[in-house]
Amino acid sequence: MAQSRESCIICQIVENKVPSLKVYEDDITLAVLDINGANPGHCFVMPKNHYPIIEQVPDEELASVFGIANKISSAIFDSLKVQGTNIFVANGIPAGQTVAHFMVNVIPRKENDGINLQWKPKQLSEEEMSTVELKLKEQVENIEVKPEKKKRQISSQKAEPKFISDEDDFFMSQMRRIP
């Protein structure tokens, strides 16, 4: 995955050196139809600048890319009459990243379309949970936010597994409204 900008297929798409089916472009962001996509209409949305992984993308460009990914998702809903989308980042090789240029996948979804992005829930022991929580919170302390976004202190709560039934799940009810 250690590709340089020169050998990066995405950068070549950005620079029009290889043909592609562009669906959206501005100064920062480009969206392209994936010809080998998971479903018809599968798009990938990326910053035009070359960043191998998400951690390297400046906040402003990241906001732009995710904002456009959201708009593309809406366009997919409206134009392709799908029932859902997955907005998906493969970040790092173990996560399935195959091209060293950060991108956001927008995958149109229909019921029983055979795409498997699901995982089996793992039951962590209380010890594992508290270790992970401690380590993560320690690191998260270092996140810097703009002064106007005041960080809040999070008190520790005992996590109970919670299952949301279809009936009272707001998102499910929203999805049902879409024809």
Ligand SMILES: [Zn+2]
């Ligand atoms: Zn690139």
